[in-house]
Amino acid sequence: MKLAKESTSESHMKVLHVFKTYLPDSMGGIQQCILQMSQATAKLGIDNHVLSLSPNPQTGYDPGTHSVTQCKTTLEFASTPVSLEAVSTFRRLAAEADLIHYHFPYPFADLLHFLGQHNKPTLVTYHSDVVKQKYLLKAYQPLMHRFLQSVDRIVATSPNYVVSSQVLQRFRDKVDVVPIGLDPRSYPSVSINNVSKWQRRFGRRFFLFVGVLRYYKGLETLLEAAEHSRLPIVIAGDGPLGESIREKAQQARLHNVHFLGHVSENEKVELLQACYAVVFPSDERSEAFGISLLEGAMHQKPLISCEIGTGTSYVNKLHETGLTVPPKSPLKLAAAMELLWEHEEYAERMGCNAYQRFTELFTAEKMADSYFHIYQTLLNSPETAAAGV
The missing domain is CATH 3.40.50.2000 (Glycogen Phosphorylase B;)
Structure with missing residues (x-):
């Protein structure tokens, strides 16, 4: 369900962020990153929209600089909320967006990416390897690798993580580094x-x-x-x-x-x-x-x-x-x-x-400038033009 009005100000591009939870339900590191990113890039004319899941979707929540849509959680498995409602909602929001920005790890977003049937430019901020669910990771790996192979860019939050992550090394040719920044x-x-x-x-x-x-x-x-x-x-x-x-x-x-x-x-x-x-x-x-x-x-x-x-x-x-x-x-x-x-x-x-x-x-301004450049590069790429986006 929609929680905040679309921005009425003129914007250069519309970006849809996808992660499992967001404000006002939770405020961990990834949520803080999305918040800081959305606030800082809004100053550059980007209209950010966050799609997340919630067991009790709320109304009336307005973060001010961006908008949020919550879909009701249908079930949760291994810390991964799933929503049947989110499939159609994602398709609608993806159609309205210029670019899709996923936040990893969230296996259900991998499914949404393929079920959404969109042709929009995509990038993933790779916040962390899948660490805790080691046995489930073996079953998830084929989908994960297919998802990461299919997106246009992958962004790591530090050079240290790129070096130490076997997954990121596998896709090194399309990995950028943008540190998290705060305002x-x-x-x-x-x-x-x-x-x-x-x-x-x-x-x-x-x-x-x-x-x-x-x-x-x-x-x-x-x-x-x-x-x-x-x-x-x-x-x-x-x-x-x-x-x-x-x-x-x-x-x-x-x-x-x-x-x-x-x-x-x-x-x-x-x-x-x-x-x-x-x-x-x-x-x-x-x-x-x-x-x-x-x-x-x-x-x-x-x-x-x-x-x-x-x-x-x-x-x-x-x-x-x-x-x-x-x-x-x-x-x-x-x-x-x-x-x-x-x-x-x-x-x-x-x-x-x-x-x-x-x-x-590590300022939010530097983070926003880096993402803005990546967004523009993806939107202006020959592949994007050929897709008619």
Whole structure:
């Protein structure tokens, strides 16, 4: 069902984004990327429309700079929502669009691509390999390879992921790299008093983890590191592992670890401004980029992450913007935290470097310019002209 009106302003092109969930239902890394992308490219005259699924499609949601259509989920299998209604809706929206922009991984979008029977230019932002469903991946691979072969361009979010992904190496001749970018102006402004309240509560210096508490976030490693270092750590966010992680911290009597649960956007910004450093121990390739790291860099904070061959080590450069450690290594994670804690000048320099790297590589404006160029290239290609698009 349609949730927001089409833009009435003149636009150069209409882009249809396709992903399994979107605002207002969820706000993970991919949803944040689509939001930032849609907001930034709207300034370049692009009319963005997002097609997603929802168990309870809502009415009245208007993100302002783009429009959203939600189709009712018919069933969900292996974290993949499916909708019978979406097939006809996709065909209609694809017919109205100039270009289709898929966000991978979402196997049902692969099916929509072929069932939609459109001849529009296509690209895929390849956010992550399929990591968790290893056995189902074998059954899905033929469709996945056919889908990725059929689209016109594939966009990875970091050069690191291109090098380390066997799937992307298979299609290397049509892969571009466009890092995820953020617009600081899209974040709420907060008062210094609200920032100070967190420091009064947790101390002038504390480490901050922000994110959904999922299996690949390395939270068990973080708790073990907390036990070794006894440094103050604030965990903001909730998720599938929330209850078990809190129980483990309680059993280990980790009074230096503070769980806040879900926080608002205002509270998140306050915490990012108040914290000493951002710690991000994700240990699986499901963590393909790490927007929380990017948010830390945007707020001039030194960063700690794990080297997992993904974009996290593109955002966080060792000894330039912070420290990287091997995954699932609590002693080395604790040592990295202690190094930053004991060397404030070094930590401050890393934070300044992180912000400089953010402004050079990771702004929403730079991301929008890169996608706009790719869109134009696809729309002006001889193949597009021959198809009569």
